[in-house]
Amino acid sequence: MRWARERAGLDIADLAQKMSVKPGRVNEWEKTGVISVAQVEKLAQKTHAPLGFLYLPEPPDEPLPINDFRTQKDQPLKRPSPELLDTLYTMQLRQDWMRSDLIEQGAEPLDFVKSFSVGDDAKRVAEAMRAALGIEDEWAANVKTRQAALRRLADLAEEAGVLVFGNGIVNNSTNRKLDPGEFQGFAMTDEYAPLIFINKADYEGAQMFTLAHELAHLFVGESGLSLFELQAQPTNEVEQFCNQAAAEFLVPEPLLINYWKQVKSADDPYKAVANRFKVSRLVAARRALDTQRINRDAFIEYYRTLIHEDSRKTKPAGGPSFWVSQKWRVGRRFGTAVARAAKEDRLQYLEAYRLTELYGDTFDCLTSLVGTRRHRNANSFCSASGFPLARE
DSSP states (O other), X not given: OHHHXXXXXXXXXXXXXXXXXXXXXXXXXXXXXXXXXXXXXXHHHXXXXXXGGGGSSSOOOOOOSSOBOOOOTTOOOOOOOHHHHHHHHHHHXXXXXXXXXXXXXXXXXXXXXXXXXXXXXXXXXXXXXXXXXXXOTTGGGGSSOHHHXXXXXXXXXXXXXXXXXXXXXXXXXXXXXXXXXXXSEEEEOOSSSOEEEEETTSOHHHHHHHHHHHHHHHHTTOOEEEOOOTTSOOSSHHHHHHHHHHHHHHSOHHHHHHHHHHHTTSXXXXXXXXXXXXXXXXXXXXXXHHTTSSOHHHHHHHHHHHHHHHHHOOOOSSOSOHHHHHHHHTOHHHHHHHHHHHHTTSSOHHHHHHHHTOOTHHHHHHHHHTTOOOOTTHXXXXXXXXXXXXXX
C-alpha cells in the first residue's frame, strides 16, 4: 500500500483526503496491512494501481517498456508515474493492433525506419526526414502559426506512415494530467507502425521540436522516452544525434545563415527566427549558437532571460474543444484504420471502443469524420456536439 501511494506521488495526508479518512488511518493500513475489501478497491482506484498488485508479497518492479533517454540537470529521475506508464501501455496496445492490421492487409514495411544509425551525418538524416514527409526547406515560413505548422507536420508524418498521437492527459481522464517535467515525448520504432507521442501539456513552441526529435528516433531505429535540456548537450549519444537531426530538420543551417543577416540587428533576432521557422525561441537561440552566429555567453544570457520570463508566465486557461483534442488523442491515421476495420466487421465495436477510448455515439462521430458512418442519426448527434463532419 505504501508502494501504491508513493508510486502515485502522494503523501499520507494527500491519500487520506482522497480516501475521506484521517491520516492516522492510512498510516495504520500501511503498518498492519489490515484494510477492508471495499477500501482497498477504492485505494487502488485513487492511486491508479492495478488491484492485484496490492495483494503481492513484494512491490512489483515496473520497468519502462522502452529506453529511457531523459536528461535533467544531472538529477536522478523519479520512478515513472502511473500516468506515464498507462500512456505507454495504451500506445503499445495501439501500435500492436495497427501493426497486425497492416500486415493482414498486405502492407509493406516502411523503408525509412532504421534507415540510418547514430554516427551518420545528422544533416543527411534531416534531409531524409524532409524527403520522407515531402516538405521543402521554406515550408514553415508559409504557415501562419506554430499550431498550424505542428498540425501540418503531424499530418505529413501520418501520410508517410507514422502514427502520431498527442495528449496532455491519460486518454480522456481530465483529472490525470501528464507532466511535461517528467517527459516531453517518446518514439516506438516499428517498420510497419512507427509511433510518436507528444506531451501536449508542454508549451506549444516546444512540441514542434519534440515531434521532429521523435521522428529522428524512428529514422535511426531507437525507441525511447525523451526529456530535453537544450541549454546543454545531453550525455546520451542517441539524444545528441536526434537533437542535431531535429534542429537541422526544423531550422536548416543554410537558411538560418541567410536569414540571420536580415535579423541579427533586431531587438530580438531569436524571436524573428522562431516566428519564421515556427520553433521556440530557445531552439532558435540554440541554432544560432550551433551555427556560430553567436557565442556561448550570448546564448546563456538569452537562456536566463527566457527562464525568467517563463517563471512569471502562466499557461492560458481552457484549451481546445473535445473534438479538436481527439484529432491528437486518437490520431488521424489510427482512428481511420480502427473505424474502417469496425465498419468492415474485421474488428468488434467493443474492441474499437477500447482502442480509441471513444464509446457509442461518440465513436460514431469518429466514423463520420473518416466516412464510415454506421448509424443514420450520427450526423445529427455529431453536429449538435460540434464535431466537424466534413473531411479536412
